[in-house]
Amino acid sequence: MKYILYVFSFFCLLIGGGAWFFYNHPVGVIGVILSLYILYRLERQPHVLSLKWPGSKGKGASRDQAAFEKAVSDFNRMEAERRGLTDSDLCRTVANMQHIARNFLYYLQQYPERIGLAEHFIDYYQDRAVFMVRKYKKLSATGLKTDKVVQTQQKLKTLLSQLDQAYEEQFTQVLEAELVTIDGETTVMAQNLSAQGLYNPEAAVRRKKPSSLKGSLAQWKQKAADRFDAYTDGTFSSITPELRHKINEERLITAVLAFFLGSFGIHYFYLKRPVRGVIYALFCWTLIPGFLGLREGIRYFSMTTDEFYYANYLHKYGA
Numbered sequence: 431m432k433y434i435l436y437v438f439s440f441f442c443l444l445i446g447g448g449a450w451f452f453y454n455h456p457v458g459v460i461g462v463i464l465s466l467y468i469l470y471r472l473e474r475q476p477h478v479l480s481l482k483w484p485g486s487k488g489k490g491a492s493r494d495q496a497a498f499e500k501a502v503s504d505f506n507r508m509e510a511e512r513r514g515l516t517d518s519d520l521c522r523t524v525a526n527m528q529h530i531a532r533n534f535l536y537y538l539q540q541y542p543e544r545i546g547l548a549e550h551f552i553d554y555y556q557d558r559a560v561f562m563v564r565k566y567k568k569l570s571a572t573g574l575k576t577d578k579v580v581q582t583q584q585k586l587k588t589l590l591s592q593l594d595q596a597y598e599e600q601f602t603q604v605l606e607a608e609l610v611t612i613d614g615e616t617t618v619m620a621q622n623l624s625a626q627g628l629y630n631p632e633a634a635v636r637r638k639k640p641s642s643l644k645g646s647l648a649q650w651k652q653k654a655a656d657r658f659d660a661y662t663d664g665t666f667s668s669i670t671p672e673l674r675h676k677i678n679e680e681r682l683i684t685a686v687l688a689f690f691l692g693s694f695g696i697h698y699f700y701l702k703r704p705v706r707g708v709i710y711a712l713f714c715w716t717l718i719p720g721f722l723g724l725r726e727g728i729r730y731f732s733m734t735t736d737e738f739y740y741a742n743y744l745h746k747y748g749a
Contacts, residue, residue, distance in 0.1 A: 692723010
């Protein structure tokens with residue numbers, strides 16, 4: 431059904447745009463607006479997380495691949511389940527769990543050799559979390575408010591909040607070796623700076639005061655730059671607050687380029703993906719790249735900070 435709507439949207443844009451541009455027929459505007467509305471609704475829908483197995487060597491490579499694919503599958507199952515939750519507290523808890531899980535999976539994709547350390551998260555925590563959310567929704571669907579039902583629902587909420595902490599602990603354990611290395615390096619650096627009289631551990635690190643912005647456009651840009659993830663408070667996010675503003679600025683620029691100049695693949699040149707940009711430019715006469723550019727522009731605008739960071743920002747800056 432989704433692809434049928436994409437095709438329908440394309441023809442609405444093609445016919446409506448043609449009638450408006452070539453024949454100056456006002457009815458064509460309706461076709462263009464309808465096409466953009468369909469694209470907007472389609473791209474606003476939650477996207478399935480699709481992470482490719484990076485590949486690894488060794489005896490346990492196939493086992494690690496199966497574990498990683500299971501973890502991604504469980505994440506998507508939870509995404510589907512959490513959309514139907516109505517309890518605000520539980521929604522926040524599950525959203526936070528998903529935020530941690532997403533960043534955990536991206537981390538494991540970059541370091542597949544550490545998948546074995548995340549055994550509890552992959553084989554037990556995520557699976558049980560999906561099970562409990564599903565049971566909670568089934569109890570809510572009955573509409574019963576008896577003491578037994580309410581107590582069971584409260585118990586499920588409590589257990590899920592404990593699983594939220596378990597996600598964090600498991601991620602921390604996987605990061606343990608890296609944290610020890612970083613701690614050792616910073617200790618040596620601090621000693622070297624102290625020997626030169628340059629290290630002051632009591633110095634307060636003050637954030638830069640936000641500049642006073644005037645004008646509606648500047649205020650809108652500041653709000654857009656301050657946009658946080660759709661998930662939660664940023665627990666275990668790979669993105670620092672300072673970098674977050676830069677990423678959101680890149681995301682908005684890319685969205686605008688894709689929306690208005692997508693026919694020529696300008697947004698792909700901006701993202702340092704020249705091959706895709708050349709393909710779009712060569713086939714711009716077919717109008718298909720223009721349609722895809724509109725779709726991608728809406729999608730970039732709808733992305734969370736973390737999604738854009740992993741999908742495009744890292745590739746562009748070679749991080």
